[in-house]
């Protein structure tokens with residue numbers, strides 16, 4: 372595959388942007404080689420500036436459950452943009468999207484829109500601290516909750532890939548307020564809350580982890596968290612930035628039947644535009660300014676274009692059978708990949724339309740397990756797929772996403788390419 376134009380752009384980009392990118396994993400450092408520069412996206416495909424086409428399983432890292440440039444979303448945006456791009460004043464669109472979120476997440480009685488998942492999580496933590504008048508935060512190793520200071524402690528995703536679980540620039544005093552425990556270890560949570568529960572404002576978790584690769588909660592883990600947090604007066608925050616509208620319309624809370632006190636959303640609710648949201652029980656959200664003492668604000672929050680993309684996306688997700696057909700395609704990919712691996716030391720872990728291929732011989736249930744997976748093999752697997760025109764996540768610790776735009780033929784093509792990629796990985 373020839374990537375001359377991408378190569379030139381990357382050279383120039385590296386002079387202007389740290390690493391040539393605006394978000395670290397995009398630089399392909401974990402898998403080697405250089406990123407391609409995108410010219411356009413359409414359905415399940417990306418086309419780069421050299422005219423190469425890729426079947427895309429990154430989906431902008433989660434938002435694009437409908438695929439790129441869905442015609443209905445694009446049409447809604449075209450119409451909206453003519454009415455102005457930002458008002459800094461309330462719109463009907465915010466009310467419409469808030470009602471759609473509320474319908475999907477009954478535990479979210481009140482919410483606020485922000486512009487990214489990071490912002491949603493930072494704000495939710497502040498609200499939890501304000502409401503409980505406690506300081507400490509419990510998180511789980513390998514869960515990524517955006518790049519807020521207190522959450523870059525044993526974080527997954529790019530922070531894991533780059534081996535800086537504790538970023539430079541995070542004050543030690545802030546990191547000390549964060550307690551990181553192993554995912555899926557309810558006993559560790561019980562012990563921590565028994566020891567310091569009265570100082571803990573919240574437990575935050577990715578209910579299905581996407582950011583150390585896809586890791587599922589053991590049966591009873593989420594309901595156990597629900598019970599333990601309630602017993603200690605600690606708020607339970609589900610970071611559903613990936614899982615919201617992904618595992619089911621109502622996210623992990625619908626899929627597992629466990630309600631959260633506060634929920635963070637992002638990615639899919641923006642339909643490919645920058646949106647995040649945090650919300651939860653009314654008495655908690657009434658702490659937020661201007662109703663309460665917890666300050667939170669944003670110039671572009673509730674932006675009309677972003678709200679438009681969100682409203683249209685959620686409307687399409689409510690189409691009968693949407694999640695069922697997505698599940699069928701994702702299951703076909705999972706089974707095909709497993710067969711293509713032909714008994715090698717490979718685990719394919721999947722929840723709904725998110726999955727990860729781990730090069731390891733045992734189930735991945737925690738960060739320690741994920742770290743044991745063979746990243747070199749994953750890198751060879753990735754590069755082989757890419758040369759065959761299939762774009763998987765450029766790092767082991769990320770989820771691949773199947774969208775509604777992936778056809779049965781696309782899945783079959785991926786499985787065919789994966790056979791060669793597994794062989795390349797083993798070599």
Ligand SMILES: *Cc1c(COP(=O)(O)O)cnc(C)c1O
Pocket residue numbers: 486487488489490492515516517518577581582610611612613637638647
């Ligand atoms: C992506 C992500 C975030 C951060 O969202 P941004 O929009 O990238 O700031 C937070 N939590 C989880 C679980 C995520 O996957």
